[in-house]
Amino acid sequence: MKIFDCTTFYSEHLMMDVRFNILNENVDKFVVVESKFSHSGKEKQLNFNINNYPKFKDKIIYLTIDHEPEGIINEDKKENKSSIKRINSLKRIELSYNYMLKGIETASNDDLIILSDNDEIPNLESNKFINSKKKLIIFKQLFFYYKFNLLYDAMFWYGSKACKKKDLISMSWLRNLKNKKYPLWRFDTLFSNTKYSNLEIIEDGGWHFTNLKKPEELYEKMKNFGHHNEFDDSGLTVSDLKKKINNHELFYNHFTDQKNENKWKSNYKLKKTNLDILPKFIQENRLKLNDWIIE
Numbered sequence: 001m002k003i004f005d006c007t008t009f010y011s012e013h014l015m016m017d018v019r020f021n022i023l024n025e026n027v028d029k030f031v032v033v034e035s036k037f038s039h040s041g042k043e044k045q046l047n048f049n050i051n052n053y054p055k056f057k058d059k060i061i062y063l064t065i066d067h068e069p070e071g072i073i074n075e076d077k078k079e080n081k082s083s084i085k086r087i088n089s090l091k092r093i094e095l096s097y098n099y100m101l102k103g104i105e106t107a108s109n110d111d112l113i114i115l116s117d118n119d120e121i122p123n124l125e126s127n128k129f130i131n132s133k134k135k136l137i138i139f140k141q142l143f144f145y146y147k148f149n150l151l152y153d154a155m156f157w158y159g160s161k162a163c164k165k166k167d168l169i170s171m172s173w174l175r176n177l178k179n180k181k182y183p184l185w186r187f188d189t190l191f192s193n194t195k196y197s198n199l200e201i202i203e204d205g206g207w208h209f210t211n212l213k214k215p216e217e218l219y220e221k222m223k224n225f226g227h228h229n230e231f232d233d234s235g236l237t238v239s240d241l242k243k244k245i246n247n248h249e250l251f252y253n254h255f256t257d258q259k260n261e262n263k264w265k266s267n268y269k270l271k272k273t274n275l276d277i278l279p280k281f282i283q284e285n286r287l288k289l290n291d292w293i294i295e
Contacts, residue, residue, distance in 0.1 A: 001164075002028040002111040006100045006171065007118040009034040010221070011047045014212060014292070015119050020056045022279045026124035028111075030056060031103030033096050035065035038224035039089045041072070061103040069095040082232075097171035109166035115174050120159030121279065123206035135198040137162040138179050139205030146211055146245050147294045148282055150270040155254060157208035158201075169193065207279065212292050215242035234264035248272075248294075 005027045009016060020030065034048050050062050069091040073084050097115070104113055114122060122139040123129065129137065139160040143152040158179030168174060173193060181199045211218055219238045222231040236251060244251040253266035272294050275283045282289060 002107065003124070004029045004031055004104050004107050004111060004113050006031040006033075006103065006113060006115050008032070008096045009048045009118060010038070010044075010224075011217075012118050013047070013052070015209065016048070017053070018209075018279075018281065018289075019118055019121055020053055021281045021285075022121055023124060024056060024059070028059065029061055029103070029107075030059050031061045031063070031100050033063045033065065033099050033103070035092070035096055037065070037068055037092060039092050040085070040224045041068070041075075041088060041092070042224055044224075063099060063103055065095060065099055068092070085232075094172045097175055100171045104165060107165045109164065111165050112162055113165055113168055113174070114160055114162040115171055116160040119209045119212070120157070121206050121209070122160035122162070123202065123204055126202050126204045126206075128200070128204065129202045132200045132202070134200035135163060135167055136177060136196055137200050137202060138177060139202045140179075141206045141208045142277065144207060144209045145250065145270050146213075146248070148209060148212070148278055148289065148292050149273045149275060149294055150248055151273045152250065152254075152268070153271050154268065158205075159208050160206060215239075215245060218245075231264075236264060 003026060005019075005023055007019070007030075009032050016032075023030075032048060034046055036043060036046060038044055046064055048062060050057055050060055053060065071091060072088050075081055075084050075088065100115070104111075107113065116122060120139075120141060122141075129139075138158050139162075141157045141159055143155060143157040144150055145152050161174050161177050163174060176194055177196070177199075178194045179201065180195075181197060181201055211221070213221060215238050218241050219236075222236075222241075241251060248270045250266040250268040250270065251264065253263045253268070256263040275286065275293070282293075286293060
């Protein structure tokens, strides 16, 4: 069985280098998809350069999207502009995920397909993962903000998800799997494309390193990511984000309702952790990654 690691790319050079190095020994092919359009529809240059990763070049399948998805709605002069922005964003995200299918055309039916955002790194050395016989796999990941060792300890992140190619409906379907194993008596699992009982949640499933960026870079990301319409309404500035990073505080409340305007007013303090809970590559390259580690 071969393993295909599939992810998207915007401009996350640090995370891509870390990802390749951590997963290289266990992954056979890295599928990387980059679009010429951000989630907000802004045209952008292609930033991924395969020649920057000579060690992994033979494993990388790099795909580019040069068009918008079908059905994009005109956002001008609409009363519900924020909702339309979100709908258009979801269409662009779905296109990016499903474009990955071109990168797994050579995979056999029994090869494993893993889907992640590039800051979600699955632990492929977990014994539970190695020994799993389930149809679907979800990786339960430690959640870090701003730095490799600033832990958000209030919740886990269920990011990376996997299945064999023969069980794959679509990449967007895989991404949207509910992070819960349902009991066999739940008959609704027989008719659902998101609820499953034949599913394994890997408890030591890896690491989610989100927003490892300078304040200016983080602001640019938030203006163009999937929920850019909500960030536009938040009023947060580069200066606000810089203050949050320096104070080791969240700027987003993950526990509020989607429509709660206070979601952008979190003051939750992140916890500095020891490096021994991080991937070996990060531990062994502490000096190289020093700018992104809290002493």
